[in-house]
Every structure is written in structure tokens, then in C-alpha cells.
Amino acid sequence: xxxxxxxxxxFEALREKMAAHQDKFQRLGFIDTTFGVxxxxxxxxRSFILEFEVYELxxxxxxxxxxxxxxxxxxxGDSRVWREMIENIRRNGEADTSHDINTLAHLGEQLKIVYDxxxxxxxxxxxxxxxxxxxxxxxQVDVSFNx
Amino acid sequence: xxxxxxxxxTQDQEVLEKMNQVMAGxxxxxxxxxxxxxxxxxxxxxxRGLTYQDLDIGSYGYSKIPEFIRDNQxxxxxxxxxxxxxxxxxxVLNRKSDVWSDNVTTLYEEAKSRxxxxxxxxxxxxxxxxxxxxxxxxxxxxxxTFLQECALVSMDFPSxxxxxxxxxxxxxxxxxxxxMLDGSRLLEAFRKRALYGGAGLGRASVSAEQGLxxxxxxxxYPQGSVSINLSLAGLLLAVxxxxxxxxxxxxxxxxxxxxxxxxxxxxxxxxGALRYHLRHQPAQAAxxxxxxxxxxxxxxxxxxxxxxxxxxxxxxxGGLEREQVKAGRLATAKLIRLAVREYLExxxxxxxxxRPGNSRIPQAIERIQVEA
Amino acid sequence: xxxLATRNFLEDKDFVDKWLYTIRTGELDLSWxxxxxxxxxxxxxxxxRGLTYRDLDIGNYGFSALPEKVRENRSYAPRGAEIPAGVPDSQPWVSRKxxxxxxxxxxxxxxxxxxxxxxxxxxxxxxxxxxxxxxTIGKALSQLMTFLTEVEMIATDTxxxxxxxxxxxxxxxxxxxxxxxxxxARHTEVFRKRALTTGWGLMQASPMNEMALKHLRDADSFSEMxxxxxxxxxxxxxxxxxxxxxxxxxxxxxxxxxxxxxxEARHVGYGMQHxxxxxxxxxxxxxxxxxxxxxxxxISFAGAAATELTESFIILAGGGLKRENIEEGIRITTIFNLxxxxxxxxxxxxxxxxxxxERSKLYMMYEMGKAAxxxxxxxx
Ligand SMILES: [Fe+2]
Ligand SMILES: [Fe+2]
Numbered sequence: 001x002x003x004x005x006x007x008x009x010x011f012e013a014l015r016e017k018m019a020a021h022q023d024k025f026q027r028l029g030f031i032d033t034t035f036g037v038x039x040x041x042x043x044x045x046r047s048f049i050l051e052f053e054v055y056e057l058x059x060x061x062x063x064x065x066x067x068x069x070x071x072x073x074x075x076x077g078d079s080r081v082w083r084e085m086i087e088n089i090r091r092n093g094e095a096d097t098s099h100d101i102n103t104l105a106h107l108g109e110q111l112k113i114v115y116d117x118x119x120x121x122x123x124x125x126x127x128x129x130x131x132x133x134x135x136x137x138x139x140q141v142d143v144s145f146n147x
Numbered sequence: 148x149x150x151x152x153x154x155x156x157t158q159d160q161e162v163l164e165k166m167n168q169v170m171a172g173x174x175x176x177x178x179x180x181x182x183x184x185x186x187x188x189x190x191x192x193x194x195r196g197l198t199y200q201d202l203d204i205g206s207y208g209y210s211k212i213p214e215f216i217r218d219n220q221x222x223x224x225x226x227x228x229x230x231x232x233x234x235x236x237x238x239v240l241n242r243k244s245d246v247w248s249d250n251v252t253t254l255y256e257e258a259k260s261r262x263x264x265x266x267x268x269x270x271x272x273x274x275x276x277x278x279x280x281x282x283x284x285x286x287x288x289x290x291x292t293f294l295q296e297c298a299l300v301s302m303d304f305p306s307x308x309x310x311x312x313x314x315x316x317x318x319x320x321x322x323x324x325x326x327m328l329d330g331s332r333l334l335e336a337f338r339k340r341a342l343y344g345g346a347g348l349g350r351a352s353v354s355a356e357q358g359l360x361x362x363x364x365x366x367x368y369p370q371g372s373v374s375i376n377l378s379l380a381g382l383l384l385a386v387x388x389x390x391x392x393x394x395x396x397x398x399x400x401x402x403x404x405x406x407x408x409x410x411x412x413x414x415x416x417x418x419g420a421l422r423y424h425l426r427h428q429p430a431q432a433a434x435x436x437x438x439x440x441x442x443x444x445x446x447x448x449x450x451x452x453x454x455x456x457x458x459x460x461x462x463x464x465g466g467l468e469r470e471q472v473k474a475g476r477l478a479t480a481k482l483i484r485l486a487v488r489e490y491l492e493x494x495x496x497x498x499x500x501x502r503p504g505n506s507r508i509p510q511a512i513e514r515i516q517v518e519a
Numbered sequence: 520x521x522x523l524a525t526r527n528f529l530e531d532k533d534f535v536d537k538w539l540y541t542i543r544t545g546e547l548d549l550s551w552x553x554x555x556x557x558x559x560x561x562x563x564x565x566x567x568r569g570l571t572y573r574d575l576d577i578g579n580y581g582f583s584a585l586p587e588k589v590r591e592n593r594s595y596a597p598r599g600a601e602i603p604a605g606v607p608d609s610q611p612w613v614s615r616k617x618x619x620x621x622x623x624x625x626x627x628x629x630x631x632x633x634x635x636x637x638x639x640x641x642x643x644x645x646x647x648x649x650x651x652x653x654x655t656i657g658k659a660l661s662q663l664m665t666f667l668t669e670v671e672m673i674a675t676d677t678x679x680x681x682x683x684x685x686x687x688x689x690x691x692x693x694x695x696x697x698x699x700x701x702x703x704a705r706h707t708e709v710f711r712k713r714a715l716t717t718g719w720g721l722m723q724a725s726p727m728n729e730m731a732l733k734h735l736r737d738a739d740s741f742s743e744m745x746x747x748x749x750x751x752x753x754x755x756x757x758x759x760x761x762x763x764x765x766x767x768x769x770x771x772x773x774x775x776x777x778x779x780x781x782x783e784a785r786h787v788g789y790g791m792q793h794x795x796x797x798x799x800x801x802x803x804x805x806x807x808x809x810x811x812x813x814x815x816x817x818i819s820f821a822g823a824a825a826t827e828l829t830e831s832f833i834i835l836a837g838g839g840l841k842r843e844n845i846e847e848g849i850r851i852t853t854i855f856n857l858x859x860x861x862x863x864x865x866x867x868x869x870x871x872x873x874x875x876x877e878r879s880k881l882y883m884m885y886e887m888g889k890a891a892x893x894x895x896x897x898x899x
Contacts, residue, residue, distance in 0.1 A: 029261030030195070032253075054194040097394050102404070106392040107481050118418060118493045119250075125384060125411035126257065129404050150737040151814055152730060156821035157880040166823045169830060170853065172845050178662050178723040178827035187718040189648065196640035199708070202715050222732050223724040224668045224711060231726030234733040236676075259637045259705070266569035266629060275562075282552075289551050295597040299690075302697055303683040309700070310676035310736070317672065317707060324675055324704035327682070331697035332632065334690065338597060339561075339570050342580060347556040351596035353605040354534065357524035359595060360607040364522035444529040451528065451538035457547050472545040480542055507529050514535075516543045 002142035005086060006039040006046050006079070010143065011060040017137040018057055024133060025055040031130040033123040036066035036074035036114075039082050047074075052127070057134070072120030075101065077111035083145055086138050094136040101132055181228045199252040199318050209252065209318050214427060216241045216313045225315045238313040244427030245369055248419030252318050254412050258325035261412075263405050265336035271343055274398050279344065282467045283395050286458035289349030290390070291341035293455045295334055296351060297383055300359045301413070302330025304375040308368050322416065329409040336402055343398075350454055358448030369424050369431070370438045374445070376417025377493055382449060384410040385486035386459070393463045393478065414493070421497035435499060439506070446490070446508055450483055476517045487512050525605070554601040572625035572691055582625060582691055587800065589614040589688045598688045612684035612741075617800035619741045621792035624691045627785050631698035634785075636778050638709035643771055647716050650769045655840045660768060662722040662831035664714035669725060670756075671706040673732040674699065674786070677748055681741050695789060702782040709775055727825040731818045742797050742804060743811040749790020751815045754866055755822075757783045758859045766835045766851070787866075794870040809878060812867075816881035819863075823856070853892050857899045860885040 003009040018025060025031070034051040047066045051058045066074045081104060088099035097103055104110040105124075115121040124131065156162050169175070184206045190197045203210050207226040219225075220241075221233035240246050248254075279287065305323035312320050341348055362379060365371035387410055391403035425432055449455060456479065461467060463482075464475025487508055494502045503509060528534055541547060559577045563570050576583050580599040592598065593614070594606035613619055621627070652660065678696040685693055714721050735752055738744035760783055764776035797804055823829070829852060834840060836855075837848025864882060867875045876882045889899060 030257055032257075054192065056194075097392070097397075097400050100391075100400075102388055102407075103392040106388055107478070107485065118489065118496045119415060121489075122384075122411045122415050122418075125388065125407045126261075126415065128407055128411075129261075132404070148737050149739050149814075150733045152734065152818050152821060155880070156817050156824070157884055162821065162824040165826060166829075169826050169833070170849055172842075172849060174830045174833065174840075174845070175826055176830060178830070179658060181662075181722040183720045183722060185718060186715060186720050188712070188715040190644050193645050196637070197642070197644040197712055197716070198639050202712060204715070207715055207720065221724070221729050222669055222673060223729070224665060224714075224721055227665050227669070227721035228723045230723055233724065233726055233729050236733065236736070256639055259635070259639065262635050262637075264569070264632045264635075266571050266633065269570070271563065271570045272566070285552050289554075292597060292600050295600075296595045299595050299597070299687055299693075302693065306679040306682035306697070306700070310680040314672060317711070320672060320675070321704035321708060324679075324700040327679065327697040328632075328635075328701040331628075331694040334597075335572065335628075335632075335694060338690070339572075339575060341597075342559060342561055342575050342577075343570060345558060345560045347558045348554070348580070348597060348600040349556065350551040350554045350601040350603060351594060351606055353603055354526075354528060356595045356606045357526065358528065360522050360609070361524045366521045444527045445524065447535065447538070448524065448528040451534055453537075453541070453548050454551055456538065456541060457549065457551065460541075460545070460547065467547075469545070472547065476542050476545050511529060511535065514539055516539070518543050518545075 002144040004144050004146040005082065006037070006048065008048065008060055008062050010141070011048060011050060011057070013141045014134060014137045015057040015060065017140050018134060021137070022055060025130060028130045028133060030054055031127045033072045033127050035124070036068075036071045038066060038074055038076040039079050040077065041079040052130075068114050068116040072123040073113050073115040075105060075111050076114050077104070079145075081110045085135070086143055089136055089138045090143065093139045095132065101135060102128060183226060183228050198256050200256075212243050212315055214243050216243070216315050219313065219315050222314045225317060236314070238311055240308065240312040240316075240368055243316065244424050245367075246312060246316060246319055246372075246420065247423050248416050249423060250415055250419045251322050254416050255318060255322040255325055258322070258329065258412055261408055263332070265332055265339060268405065269336065269340075269398055269402050271339070271398060274343055274396060277396060279395050280466065282461060283465070284344045284346045285349075286461035287344055287395065287399065288341045288346035289454060290458040290462065291337040292349040293352055293355065293452070293458070294337045294383070295341070296355060296359065297379065298330055298334040298337060300363050301375060301379065302327055302334060304363055304371060305330070307363070308371070326413060329413070333406055333409060336406070340398065340402055352452040352454035354448040354452040355454065358445030361442055362445055365438075365442075369421070369435070372417060372420050373435065373439070374442060376413050377421060377497075378446060378490060380410050380413035380417055381490050381493060382446065382486050384414055385482060385489060389459070389478075389482045390462060393465075395462060395465070418493045418497050421494075421499065425498040432499060436502070436505060439502070443506055443508055446487070447511060450486070473517070473519065480515050480517050483515065484512055522607070556599060556601050568629070571629050572694075573629075576625070585616050585688060587616050589616070589686045592686065592688050595687055598690060609687060611686040613681070613689075614686040615801070616689070617797050617804075619685060619689060619692050619745070619793065620796050621692075621789050622796055623792055624695055624789065627789045628691055628695045628698055631695070631702065631782075631785060634781060635701070636705070638705050638712060641778065642709065642775055644712075644716065646771050647769070650771065652717065652768055653839065655834055656768050656838070657717045658719050658722065659831040659834035660772070661714050661717045661719040662827055663763065663835065664710045664717070665722040666725050666728065666828050668707050668710035668714060668721070670728055670732060671703050671710060673735055674703040674748060674753065677736045677744060680736070681744065685741070699786055702786070706779050706782065709779065713772065713775060723827050725825045725827055727821055728828070731822060734814065734818045738811065740807070742793070743808065745790055745793050746808055746811055747815040749786055750794055750866060751812070751819055751863065753783055753786045753790060754863055755819060755859050757787050758855070758862050762851070762855045768835065791866055791870050794872075798871040805872075809875070812875065812879070816879055820881055820884060850897050853897050854899055857885065857889055857892060860888070861899070
């Protein structure tokens, strides 16, 4: 059954896949970061907080909005950008260079990285390979778009 | 320099007697009731194993390291009982706030956990199946030549200082060792990438090397650390992200993905160490500002060196056609602004306020224009 | 100590203008594209190993082409790049290949990167919960671990001190040292962690062994440093790890010693291959190395007076403090001591210094010790 994007169910589905691929994530190493994901659509947005610990996604929850001071960083973007990313991953099995998190966020033109402190911001790069691998698991999840 | 033992021990009756006594079964057991704290450390979280944080206990913990380490110049393990005549190893970094950062144990554990191996973790042979156009490959060869110069200096820096750091700061010394291996691994990966593409190495950069040597040879560790761990690593982190975003091949993208993880750890330490330093030695802020005034020109020596700038333009634009070069210039100009903005943010976050006003770098950056 | 670049680049108008001009107009200089460097095409000799430093041993990029005296590069430029005038001098102290080279340096490094392990996660620490040791064994183990954590970091500090002093053309050696530094940090860590999980904490420092540490670090040349560190000290430690694995009171300790042994064997391997290389390629150095070995062996012998170590070893070897335990402990420790010396001389002989035995006081002590042991019915 397809999970809709954006939703807690979508991230929960990725969480399950992550648990099923522990070997991959253990090889990449500890991932200790809590970050936000914000998806904007027609002036409204839905936000989620993802808490990673050791090799796992410990929790995910939806929040009315993310306070950058409560997390390491927030990935903010239009639902169109997120959708393109997801569809790209579904097509290729993993994001291609134009659709990976780093590229989308690099110059702030597709996704924006909002952060309060540079320490938090730098965690995006410290754990980049794991974070990308996490989103790439979308290739194993059926996703529908409800917005 | 050589250190010679105080006597010929093979001829020393006292030593022979001591040894004979023990081997005759007359154990002295002077160590048996060592006056040390008795603890049994255990992992807090089994998934994570037994970390240095788990052992931050009592007299063994790093939290208890004093600001001034006056009672140890030997290699005695922190927390064990000191006896007899111990040598003076000549450490010059004996003040915790000259080197420490609150995240140092986290970063050490992370460095080990997130290790990689350039020989096998980069899909090298994809470059055979999809070779790059000549000018793009030449640009890569030049870029990776430049990055090797930077990686060499990043490896030399912790090596230079680690033997001078007091042994009580063992977790920090261990992190410096991890930095050495990180530096060496990047040097290796960049060399392999440059040569594998078939274009050979490019040209060394006079301006970059002059600047790098000024940073590497800083008088004090706190100064050198700001330059190498915060300024240089921060700048390289931005470059790695940029090359990953405009990666001409999957090889480059994968390589840069790993490189950014290593560089980001270095930056996190650089920022944390400066913060700790200024928090405990606030009077050093003025000196640090002065040091940056004097040495910030190196940022320009790096960003302005044609051996970096031109390949970056070509790689970001995808080639040498007029339109490609224009797109490349636009992207590279954005990268430069981004790198400088993040550099100033980090200094600010470390507690060195007012830097954007004092630094001459922003003025230089403001003069950048990109014509059609 | 500070070095000042030949120019302040912010004040160098030509430099800044050229930079701005390039970005503004897109008129690239591209002179670097015409670098007079060799074009080569490496390939993975063994795809399962991936792309190794040995695969890059081609033309003037290769380590095989390194001259005995590096005269051309003294900067931070990677070997084989075009070096323009004006690059700084990195002030290397060692620019002579035979002073530091080892046969197979590159493969020791590749092996190190490939076989990195993690003291935090690769040791089954949780199993110690159910492994209560008797007091004597626990304390003896803690004392052994105290000694080991005390000495391991010197094997970082010593080569690390030399790393920035080596000509940058010797990348493979620099890389090996960087990897060794990390190996030793991990050893310090794993032994410290084990001591702090016995319930007894760390025990007593070892002044005799600390003297050895100072000697190791303060050598006059890289080659002397390597002989004392990689061959003598780490050789001794390697034998010790093998015995410690055998004496380990728990399977957790066995695992620890097996893992550190792998690393240590690599360091000793480099040391032997360097020793061989320097004797073959720099014959004048032989006497200098003999003289340094005189000192290193003297200090190595002094370690016998470190009773806190010998005694804990005896207890671990014999399994306790009862009379019969001590007797058995002494038997094994005697074999260990002799084995350490025997292997030391075997290594020297294998590397091309068979005459060492005739000159060495330590060898005399070894022969006396062996005779005494045999008289006591202990067969080595
Ligand atoms: Fe070791
Ligand atoms: Fe070693």
C-alpha cells in the first residue's frame, strides 16, 4: 500500500527499511542528529522532526512548525522539489546527482537549510552519506502525493 | 636530542637482584594495592558499544582534567598511581583550554565509526565506462592536485602538535590521530582520483602553498587550529559540497560525499576548540582577532589561486563553452560567498564577535561581479 | 616559529584584480592545463582490492621512481605535479629515501586502512557483565592494562613528530605513519577501556618503562627511531601480545589481543622492511644503527626491573597467587622473556644484521638466561 508524502507514515516506512538494512548503516557509522523537514504547499506547510541515534531513526513526529533552535538544522522546500526528489529516487533506485540532498540544498536554490548554530548545520555534512542513504530507501517504498 | 639511559643495566647488580628475586618467586607486590579509584565502567547503550563518554567517571574522567596540568609531564595514564622517577617528556600544551573542545570524544568516536577506505569505497572503474570529456578531466586533475596540497597540510598539522600535547589529554590526542588518518586518507583518495582519470597531475599553486605554510606554521596551537581546523577545513568543506553538487561523475560525487564528512568533523572540532579557548581565556579574544587580521589574507590566497578557481569554474559549468563558463562563474561566485559567510558565522558562534566588521575578506568578496 | 607568506594576498593588487577579472569576464588563463606532467592510466590490478597505491606506481608518479636523494621537491606539492617557482620550502629534515623507506610500504598502509577496527564496537564489552574475575587475576590484568595504555601512545607521538619533517615526496611513508598513529590511539583506548572495566581501575605507573619511552622518542634520525620503535619496542610488544592472548582470563581479552596483534605485526613488518632497506641501500648507516641498538637493548633489558609488570604477568600466567600458581607463572614468564629476546635477534638476523649477536650485551644476557632456564628444567 502506498504511503502519502508528506506524512509521518512516509518517514515511518523509511524507518522500517532502515532497520532492515542495518548492515549498510552500521558500515556508514554512527548517525547522531535531530533535524527538521518542512514541506511547503500553497502557502501552507507541514513539518516533521526526525531524531536519529546510533544507526537508527529513533523517532519521527509531525509538528506545527520547527524551531531551528530545537534541532540541528531544517531542510525546507516546496512540495514540488520534494516530489521531484522522491520520483527521481523511485526511478533510479537512488537519487542522481541533481536530486540528492546536498545538491538540492547546496546553494539554497531548491531546498533551504535553516539553522540556528553552525555546529548543528555542520552535522548535515558529518552524517551526509547516512542521511542520503536514508532518503534513498524511498526506492523501496510506494509513495503517493496527497497535496 | 638522543636520550641515554643513566647506566648500563646489563651490568647493574640492583636490577639483576630485583629480577632474580621475582623469578625466584619472591614477589614484592608493591603495585597490588595501588592507590587508585576502583571502578567498573559499562556501556550505557549496547548499540553504541563502550565509548569514552561511558568512562568519564571520577578521577578517570576527562571532565576532571584541570585547566592547568601541573602534576604530569610523563606518559603515565591519567588516573593511575604515580611512583618513582618519571621522565619529563617536554610537553608544551599543558593547558586544557589551549586544545580542548567539548565535542572531542564524540568526534573521536564518530571518526572511527564513520571510517571509509578509498581503495574500495569509491567506484573507480566507472570512470573507465564513462570517461569525462578532455577539458573536464583536466579540470578535475588540477582540482585534485590542489586538494592534495591542502590535505597534506591538514595531515601535517596534528602530527606537528600531537607529541607536544600533555598525555593527560588522551582523548584529544586520540582525536588528533584520527585527524592524521583522515588527512592521509583524503590525500590518498585525491591522488588516486587525479591519476585514475588519465590526465596526470596538474600544477602546484604558489599562492596556496605560501598561504598554507603561513597557517601551518602558526606560533601557537590555538592560532594554528583556527587556521587549519576552522578556516581551511571550513573552506574545503564548502568546496567538497560544491564539487559533489556539480559532480561530473559518480566517482567524484561519492568521493566528495566522504570528504565532506571528514572535513565537517574537523570543522566541528575547530569551532569547538576556539569556543572553549575563548570561554576559558577571554583575554585571548583580542590576540586572536589580531592574528586573524594578519593571516586572513590566506583565504584569498586559496580562493584566488587560478589552480583552484579555474577548475572550479569549469567543473561547475560543465565545460569550456562560453555558456558553460558563464554558468560556472555564477556558481563559483556563489560558492565563494557561501564559504565566507559560513566562515564568519563559525567565528561568531565560537564567541569571536564583531569579526564581519573587522575582517577585510567581506569587502574583497563584495567586489565580485559576473558579467554576461 | 611563525612563517609569513611572501606576500599579503589581500594587499596584492595584481593578484586580487586577476581573480576578480577571471570571475567577471570568464577569460581563463588555463596555463595549468599545459602542465608538463606525465599522462598515465592506472588500473586496478585486483578489483577486489580496489585501487591501491601500488596501482599508481607508474612513471614518475610511482614510488619506484623515487631517487635516493630527493632534490627537486621541497614544497607541499604532490609527487609528480608541476612545481612552479615561488612555492615555499616545507623544511623537510629527511629527503633521503633509504633513511625511511621500507619494502612494501604502500601495502602496509593499504592494509592499515582496510583493517581499521573500532575499540568501541568491535569488542563484546557487554560480555564482561557476567565475567567476574577473582581479585588477584582482576588486579593483575588491570596492572597489565595500565602498563599497556601507558606505553601505547608513544608509538603515536614518536613517528608523528617525524611526519611533518619527511619530504612530501614520501607520501606512502607519511601515510603509513598517519595510520600507525591511529592504530596506537586505538590501542591506548582499548587497554584503558579494559582497565576501567575490571572493577579495579588503573593501577600503578611503570617508571622503568617510562624511561624506555623517552629513549624511543628522542632519537637523532628517523632510521634510528624506527629501529628502536618498530623493531625493538614493538617487536617486544608483539611477543607480549601473543603471550597475553594465550594468558587472557576471558574471551573478551583474547579478542582484544588478537585485534591489537594484527596492527602490531604491521608496525613490526614496516620496521623490518625498513631495516632491511636501509642496510642494503645506506651501508654507512650500519654502525650508527648498531650504536643505537646498544642503547635500545640496554633500555629493553632495564624493563626486566619493572617488577610491577613481571609480577602481574606471572600471576596471569599461573592463574593466581598460590605457590603452584607462582611456579607455573614463573615458568611461562621465563619462556616469554627468553622468547622476546630470541625473536628480537631473529628479526635482526633476517633483516641482514647477523653480526649483532657478537656485539650485543643483551645477547649475552639471553644466553645466560637460557642456560639458567634449562638448568632449572624450563625448555624454551
Ligand atoms: Fe600499539
Ligand atoms: Fe604499534
